[in-house]
Amino acid sequence: MELNTLLCTLWMETIGSAGDIQKRTQHKNIALTLGRNEFRDVVLKLEFPKRDMKFALKELTIFKKFVKEGKATIKIPDRNIQFLLSNCPPDKLIMFLKTMHTKLECHKQKPPVHDRKRLLSDRPKTFEDISPLTLKDLQTVHEMRAKNVENKSDMFTPKGKGKRKRENDEKENVLPQGVKMARKLVSTSCSPFKPVLNPVKLNKGQTSVLDAIISRKNVFFTGSAGTGKSFLLRRIIGALPPQHTYATASTGVAACHIGGITLHSFAGIGSGRADLQQCVELASRPLVIQQWKKCQHLIIDEISMVEGDFFDKLETVARVVKQNDLPFGGIQLILCGDFLQLPPVTKGSDKRKFCFQAKTWPKCVQLNMELTEVKRQSDNHFINILQNVRLGRCPDIVETTLRATAKHNIQKDGILATRLCTHKEDVDQINKYQMEKLNATSKVFLSTDNDTSYAKQIDSLCPVPHKLELRVGTQVMLAKNLEVHRGLVNGARGLVTGFEKGGEGLPIVKFLSGLEEVIKPARWTFKAAGAVYLTRRQIPLKLAWAISIHKSQGMTLDCVEITVSKVFESGQAYVALSRAKSLEGLRVLDFDRGCVRANPDVLKFYHKLDLTRRMLQTNIEEYS
Numbered sequence: 001m002e003l004n005t006l007l008c009t010l011w012m013e014t015i016g017s018a019g020d021i022q023k024r025t026q027h028k029n030i031a032l033t034l035g036r037n038e039f040r041d042v043v044l045k046l047e048f049p050k051r052d053m054k055f056a057l058k059e060l061t062i063f064k065k066f067v068k069e070g071k072a073t074i075k076i077p078d079r080n081i082q083f084l085l086s087n088c089p090p091d092k093l094i095m096f097l098k099t100m101h102t103k104l105e106c107h108k109q110k111p112p113v114h115d116r117k118r119l120l121s122d123r124p125k126t127f128e129d130i131s132p133l134t135l136k137d138l139q140t141v142h143e144m145r146a147k148n149v150e151n152k153s154d155m156f157t158p159k160g161k162g163k164r165k166r167e168n169d170e171k172e173n174v175l176p177q178g179v180k181m182a183r184k185l186v187s188t189s190c191s192p193f194k195p196v197l198n199p200v201k202l203n204k205g206q207t208s209v210l211d212a213i214i215s216r217k218n219v220f221f222t223g224s225a226g227t228g229k230s231f232l233l234r235r236i237i238g239a240l241p242p243q244h245t246y247a248t249a250s251t252g253v254a255a256c257h258i259g260g261i262t263l264h265s266f267a268g269i270g271s272g273r274a275d276l277q278q279c280v281e282l283a284s285r286p287l288v289i290q291q292w293k294k295c296q297h298l299i300i301d302e303i304s305m306v307e308g309d310f311f312d313k314l315e316t317v318a319r320v321v322k323q324n325d326l327p328f329g330g331i332q333l334i335l336c337g338d339f340l341q342l343p344p345v346t347k348g349s350d351k352r353k354f355c356f357q358a359k360t361w362p363k364c365v366q367l368n369m370e371l372t373e374v375k376r377q378s379d380n381h382f383i384n385i386l387q388n389v390r391l392g393r394c395p396d397i398v399e400t401t402l403r404a405t406a407k408h409n410i411q412k413d414g415i416l417a418t419r420l421c422t423h424k425e426d427v428d429q430i431n432k433y434q435m436e437k438l439n440a441t442s443k444v445f446l447s448t449d450n451d452t453s454y455a456k457q458i459d460s461l462c463p464v465p466h467k468l469e470l471r472v473g474t475q476v477m478l479a480k481n482l483e484v485h486r487g488l489v490n491g492a493r494g495l496v497t498g499f500e501k502g503g504e505g506l507p508i509v510k511f512l513s514g515l516e517e518v519i520k521p522a523r524w525t526f527k528a529a530g531a532v533y534l535t536r537r538q539i540p541l542k543l544a545w546a547i548s549i550h551k552s553q554g555m556t557l558d559c560v561e562i563t564v565s566k567v568f569e570s571g572q573a574y575v576a577l578s579r580a581k582s583l584e585g586l587r588v589l590d591f592d593r594g595c596v597r598a599n600p601d602v603l604k605f606y607h608k609l610d611l612t613r614r615m616l617q618t619n620i621e622e623y624s
C-alpha cells in the first residue's frame, strides 16, 4: 500500500446551508489517495467499488482529537462536504493528514490558476500520486506560521477577554451518534501546525518483525532487555486498524507502557481457572463477546508472565466464541517478551507452566523472531555482563564487575539511586521511612477517575496512585512521557522543590538533568473490558526512593541500587540489573553468584529456537 493512500471506514456527509446534515452515507474499506491534477492542485481521491470521486482542495478543516484511535474528520467547506474517517491505522492516518495539510499550505503559496484559464485549458485531465513530504515542505509551513504569528501580534487585539468560542462547539450536532466532537487540528486558513518530527527509525530486526506482522503472520518476537520490543510494539499498534486490534500485556504496568489493557481484562474469563464451559459462558457475556468478535489482531506484551494453561484456555475460548476452527479463532497473534525475564506468577504449589509449554503454542505461532541489538545500554562491556546474567552464567568477570559497583557513588544533587526491591513490603517501608525523615508538611493530590466503581481496575493499570502525598524533598519519578526532547520522560527522577503558590498548588520538581518544572496533572485512558473507557487525571509522579522489580519491568532507569539477597525467581536479578542504562548508574550492594539464575526449561526452549533459526538461515542461504 502506498504511503499516501489510506484504507478506512468512511462516513460521507453533505452539509446544508444551515450547517445541518442533508445526506449521510457509510462506506467500508475505502481507499483515500492524495494526488495532483493537471493544474498541480492537491486532490483527494476516494475510491469506491464502482467509481472514484475527486476533490481539488482549496480550504480544509481537520478534526483530530481521536486520531490516536484511528479517527478523524476532514471538512471541505467550499464543497459543503465532510468525511468522517474511522478504523485507520493511527500512524498512517497522522501521516496522511499531515501530508494533506502541508502540501495544501505549500500549494497556496504559489500563484493561483484562475477559473477562466482552467475553463479554456486544453490540458488532458490527469491524476498523479502526490510526492512524499519533504523537509522543504515543512520549512515552508513553519515559516508561514511564523509570519502569521508576527502579523497577528501587530494587530490590535484586546487581551484576556474570556475564552474564544471553540469553532466546533456549534458543530456538535453534525457528527454521527457515538462520535464525539473532536478538537480542531488544523484549518488551512490559520495553521497551528507542528512540524513533523523525524520519528526514531526502526532497526533492521525491528523492521523485519513489523513486515511479518503486516503480512498477517502470527509472530512471537523475543530479545534481551532493552532491544526495543515494547518500542516496536507501539509502532505495530500504530500500523494496525484500531477497531480490530487489542493491545494487551500480562501486567498492568506493562500494559501501560504500550497504552493497552491487561490480557485478563480483555479476555473476560477471570483468572481462567474455571472449567472450559464456565470460561466460555463468561466470555459470552454481551460486552465481552463483542470485543472477542471485533478482535482480529491480539497483541500480548511481557508474554513470559502469561501462564501456559491460561493461554490454552484462551485459545479454546477464542475458537468457540468466534465460531472459527482456525488456531485462536483466526485472530492474528503478536506475542512479545523475553522468557528469561520474569516468569508467570503461580499460586501455592502449582507447577509453573510457561506459555511456550502450552499445548496450543506450536500451532498458534508461525514465526519466532529475535531482536538482537540492545538499545537501552551503549557500553559493550555492560551489555556483555548483562547477557551472561540473562543466560544464568556468572564467570569471574561478571562477579568482580558487579561486586565493584557496590562502591559507586550514584547520588547526585541530593537525588538518591532508586532501590529496586523484590518485595512490595520493602518498597512501602523504604518510601515511608524516607518520607518521614523529611521535615516538611505534606500536600495530598487526589486523582479524578471517570468511574469510581472501577477504582481497583484503574489502580492496577495506572502507574500513579489515587492518593499522592508529596513534601518538599520527596524523591519522585515521572510516570509518563511529557516532553521527550527535554528529557521529561517516563522514569526521569528528581526532587520536589516546592509547590506553586495559589491555584492547585502544583508540585515543582528539579530533575537530575537540572531542569526545574511545574508538574501539571496528566490523564491516562484505558480501554477496559466491554469497550468501557476508564480515565484517571493525576499528577504524573510516583515516589522513587524504592520501587518493586515487578513494577520496574519494562523501565529504563538512570540510577538504580539493588540488593540481591531476597531474589527468589529466575530472571529476577536480570530484570533488575538490566533497568540501568550504564554500569556507572548501577550499585549492587550485596552481589552473590546465587542470584544469577536462568530457568533450564527456558534455556532449552531458546536453544531449540536458535537451532531452528540457524537451520532456516542455512536453508535460505543454500537456496539463494
Ligand SMILES: Nc1ncnc2c1ncn2[C@@H]1O[C@H](COP(=O)(O)OP(=O)(O)OP(=O)(O)O)[C@@H](O)[C@H]1O
Pocket: 200, 201, 202, 203, 206, 223, 224, 225, 226, 227, 228, 229, 230, 231, 232, 338, 375, 376, 553, 554, 555, 556
Ligand atoms: N530503533 C530504536 N532507535 C532508538 N532507540 C530505540 C530503538 N528501539 C528502542 N529504543 C530505545 O531503547 C530503550 C529500550 O526499549 P524498550 O523498552 O522497548 O526495550 P524492551 O525490549 O521492551 O525492554 P524490556 O525487555 O526491558 O521491556 C527505550 O529507551 C527505547 O526508546
Ligand SMILES: [Mg+2]
Pocket: 229, 230, 231, 554
Ligand atoms: Mg518492554
